[in-house]
Amino acid sequence: MKVFILWATNPLSLTSEIIDSSDWPNLPKKKEPTDTSVIDGAKGWLHGISVFGRSHKADHIALEENPRGHPAGSIKVTHWDDDPADRTPDEFHARSFIYEPVRLSNQKFMSQQFTEMWITDRMKNAMEKSGELPMFTQNHPVKVHAWADFVKPPEVVTLHGIWESDDNNRQMTEIDHPGYRESI
Numbered sequence: 001m002k003v004f005i006l007w008a009t010n011p012l013s014l015t016s017e018i019i020d021s022s023d024w025p026n027l028p029k030k031k032e033p034t035d036t037s038v039i040d041g042a043k044g045w046l047h048g049i050s051v052f053g054r055s056h057k058a059d060h061i062a063l064e065e066n067p068r069g070h071p072a073g074s075i076k077v078t079h080w081d082d083d084p085a086d087r088t089p090d091e092f093h094a095r096s097f098i099y100e101p102v103r104l105s106n107q108k109f110m111s112q113q114f115t116e117m118w119i120t121d122r123m124k125n126a127m128e129k130s131g132e133l134p135m136f137t138q139n140h141p142v143k144v145h146a147w148a149d150f151v152k153p154p155e156v157v158t159l160h161g162i163w164e165s166d167d168n169n170r171q172m173t174e175i176d177h178p179g180y181r182e183s184i
Helices: 021-026 121-130 132-139 166-173
Strands: 002-007 016-020 045-051 054-056 060-065 075-081 093-099 103-105 108-110 113-119 142-146 158-161
Touching (some): 045 060
Parallel strands (some): 045 158
Antiparallel strands (some): 002 045
8 A cells, every 4th residue: 555655854855755654664763852953954753654645744653554354455543642742641642543445335446444542531621522423433433542542563563753943844845745546
């Protein structure tokens, strides 16, 4: 499956590429950034990724191929935010998406997506109050878990994001993301 990657690099002109998901474990990788880390011209930290036109941007992003219980060629993307410099522990959260290969159904190309999320009680209460949580669970299959139950994916399949300046962030969001057709 194709994955669109936006690297957090400087200069910004060499920041995007499309890879096959099987190449994920071989991508350049940097250690989790610290407060003194500086964005340079080398790939290794992520701005974010996109699969079937859905963006994933977080402190950490993991991609695993062929998740159990899904057809061959499926991928699981898990992203999570748990940096105490960016948020308090009661704001930590994670989401996991499983993308199945595209198939023809009723003359339309479809890819089934399954979602899980791990959130704190504070976030769950806020999402229920705002109406956001029922929206997630009524429109597509979503399992909601407590943040305390989240198990990080293996480090070998995990890449890390880095805090970017507002200018870098704005420029990165202006880059076109491929849609589902480019993900096949």
